[in-house]
Amino acid sequence: MPAFQEYFDPSHQMVRDSVRRFVEREVLPDIDAWEEAESFPRELYLKAGAAGILGIGYPEALGGSHEGDLFAKVAASEELMRCGSGGLVAGLGSLDIGLPPIVKWARPEVRDRVVPQVLSGHKISALAVTEPGGGSDVANLQTRAVRDGDFYRVSGSKTFITSGVRADFYTVAVRTGAPGFGGISLLLIEKGTPGFTVGRQLKKMGWWASDTAELFFDDCRVPVGNLIGAENMGFACIMGNFQSERLALALMANMTAQLALEESLKWAREREAFGKPIGKFQVIKHRLAEMATALEVSREFTYRQAAKMAAGQSVIKEISMAKNFATDTSDRITTEAVQILGGLGYMRESLVERLYRDNRILSIGGGTREVMNEIIAKQMGL
Numbered sequence: 351m352p353a354f355q356e357y358f359d360p361s362h363q364m365v366r367d368s369v370r371r372f373v374e375r376e377v378l379p380d381i382d383a384w385e386e387a388e389s390f391p392r393e394l395y396l397k398a399g400a401a402g403i404l405g406i407g408y409p410e411a412l413g414g415s416h417e418g419d420l421f422a423k424v425a426a427s428e429e430l431m432r433c434g435s436g437g438l439v440a441g442l443g444s445l446d447i448g449l450p451p452i453v454k455w456a457r458p459e460v461r462d463r464v465v466p467q468v469l470s471g472h473k474i475s476a477l478a479v480t481e482p483g484g485g486s487d488v489a490n491l492q493t494r495a496v497r498d499g500d501f502y503r504v505s506g507s508k509t510f511i512t513s514g515v516r517a518d519f520y521t522v523a524v525r526t527g528a529p530g531f532g533g534i535s536l537l538l539i540e541k542g543t544p545g546f547t548v549g550r551q552l553k554k555m556g557w558w559a560s561d562t563a564e565l566f567f568d569d570c571r572v573p574v575g576n577l578i579g580a581e582n583m584g585f586a587c588i589m590g591n592f593q594s595e596r597l598a599l600a601l602m603a604n605m606t607a608q609l610a611l612e613e614s615l616k617w618a619r620e621r622e623a624f625g626k627p628i629g630k631f632q633v634i635k636h637r638l639a640e641m642a643t644a645l646e647v648s649r650e651f652t653y654r655q656a657a658k659m660a661a662g663q664s665v666i667k668e669i670s671m672a673k674n675f676a677t678d679t680s681d682r683i684t685t686e687a688v689q690i691l692g693g694l695g696y697m698r699e700s701l702v703e704r705l706y707r708d709n710r711i712l713s714i715g716g717g718t719r720e721v722m723n724e725i726i727a728k729q730m731g732l
């Protein structure tokens with residue numbers, strides 16, 4: 351990949367090299383088997399923790415490194431995606447949506463107990479916002495938390511939660527107040543709390559290596575000290591968290607497209623039809639040129655928004671645009687890649703088959719394409 355020196359410095363290259371070595375050593379040899387098994391060993395969290403990968407972007411005092419260095423995170427995310435399994439990256443990376451609210455808004459004693467255990471890979475963090483009744487309309491969520499002395503009594507359910515089966519710490523969006531966005535709070539709910547049960551691992555189109563589950567709360571007693579941020583201020587915390595999740599999903603889409611393009615180029619040079627490599631047919635050559643063009647534009651726009659975020663600018667509109675542009679691009683490039691590989695592109699033995707399936711979630715998770723367009727339109731004053 352090109353160097354993009356405008357965004358990345360030598361320290362980011364070191365992060366990139368170290369994550370790439372980790373992926374080559376610890377993930378690539380087994381990833382096909384883990385995908386088929388729809389799981390990867392829990393030990394991988396410990397290995398990624400020990401290699402310092404899980405801690406990138408978090409405060410040193412909590413066991414992290416490169417705090418505030420967004421492009422270190424970008425470099426690490428891109429290299430992790432080189433394993434070719436969005437599911438593994440989503441599963442290993444569920445801490446990046448579960449932990450930030452805890453780092454920023456939990457009580458110090460909760461934060462100091464929870465965060466280091468997750469960054470070292472000993473415990474797993476998940477974020478639970480979506481409910482069976484709907485995910486897009488966050489302000490309308492129904493899981494109730496009623497104050498009872500030093501506890502909240504939580505009742506309701508969540509669904510489609512990444513790392514839902516094996517997480518230890520769940521950052522859960524609940525309703526503590528009136529209907530609408532002003533009645534929502536975030537609570538840390540721990541595995542093993544009476545009244546909290548986890549459903550089966552859901553079967554999915556893609557992201558096979560990640561576990562995705564339903565969560566059930568039946569009069570679950572959660573200590574008041576586990577409140578994250580102020581009561582009824584959870585909506586703003588959730589929306590803030592979405593900004594970095596949307597950047598991460600745009601980066602995933604760009605890397606999915608990058609891998610699909612690389613596989614297509616390789617095949618276009620190797621595969622012969624009618625006496626010449628298929629890459630010599632103008633229709634294929636132009637398709638590859640257009641795929642590369644769309645990807646470069648998408649990547650550049652995504653990096654630009656990351657740079658603005660790193661500089662502290664508000665990019666609510668632009669990050670939604672980046673997510674939509676990147677996922678439109680990866681939709682197109684993964685579809686074209688399957689076409690260029692022909693029958694092989696449909697076979698489980700080819701990487702593009704997995705990229706095509708894994709890609710489909712990227713314009714749904716973290717806010718759908720339609721929800722992104724709603725945000726963009728609102729920011730345009732519509």
Ligand SMILES: Cc1cc2nc3c(=O)[nH]c(=O)nc-3n(C[C@H](O)[C@H](O)[C@H](O)COP(=O)(O)OP(=O)(O)OC[C@H]3O[C@@H](n4cnc5c(N)ncnc54)[C@H](O)[C@@H]3O)c2cc1C
Pocket residue numbers: 476477478479480481483484485486487509510511512513554557562711714715716717718719720721724
């Ligand atoms: C593999 C996977 C992993 C996930 N991981 C997590 C996780 O870790 N934590 C978590 O909380 N959630 C997670 N989700 C849930 C995900 O965020 C939701 O699926 C997503 O937000 C959409 O919600 P929904 O599925 O309920 O669809 P709905 O909200 O029911 O939407 C259905 C359709 O209606 C459209 N729609 C809704 N509102 C509007 C509107 N105003 N205008 C136009 N169209 C609209 C949507 O765009 C969509 O096309 C995950 C989902 C999947 C599939």
